Amino acid sequence: MHRAVYALVLWCLWGMTAYAGPISATYTCERSVKIPTVFAQDKDAGSIVVMILEGALIQLAITPAASGARYADTTDQSGYVWWTKAEAATLSWFDAQTGQETFVYRQCRKSDDEVPG
Numbered sequence: 821m822h823r824a825v826y827a828l829v830l831w832c833l834w835g836m837t838a839y840a841g842p843i844s845a846t847y848t849c850e851r852s853v854k855i856p857t858v859f860a861q862d863k864d865a866g867s868i869v870v871m872i873l874e875g876a877l878i879q880l881a882i883t884p885a886a887s888g889a890r891y892a893d894t895t896d897q898s899g900y901v902w903w904t905k906a907e908a909a910t911l912s913w914f915d916a917q918t919g920q921e922t923f924v925y926r927q928c929r930k931s932d933d934e935v936p937g
Contacts, residue, residue, distance in 0.1 A: 847909050849925035855911070857902075867891075869902055873911075900924070 842860040849855060857871045867882035869891045880891035880902055888905030898916040903909060909928040912921040 846931045847928040848931040849909075849911070849928040851925075853925060854931065855925075855928065871902070873900070 842858045844856070844858045847855045847857060855871050855873060857869055859867065859869050862868050862881075867889070868879055869882075870877065870879045872878075878900055880900060881894045883890050883892045883894065885903070888903055891902040891904075892914065893899035896916060899914055901912045901914050901921055903912075907930045909930075910923060911925045911928065912923045914921050
């Protein structure tokens, strides 16, 4: 299954203007939820992460962060926020109306079963 997910993400990245050296990883979060991710560079958007979450393909762009890397929707609308630092990550939902972030998964760690790449 991971090969199929990775192929789907690469196919989506193919349509981007340019990307360099995608890096793939699977994160295992609380409740044993696995989130396959691919990190890449886009000529226009900069660093991005593409992930499969609850059957949906999510693409987020890097945004300013004091520590680690923060990826979010850059349209200032409600959407997911993916924070990474070293081997850890968190996923939250940003509500544009209230300006609040609510955690979806707090304890995500890179898994040993990396997405093939």
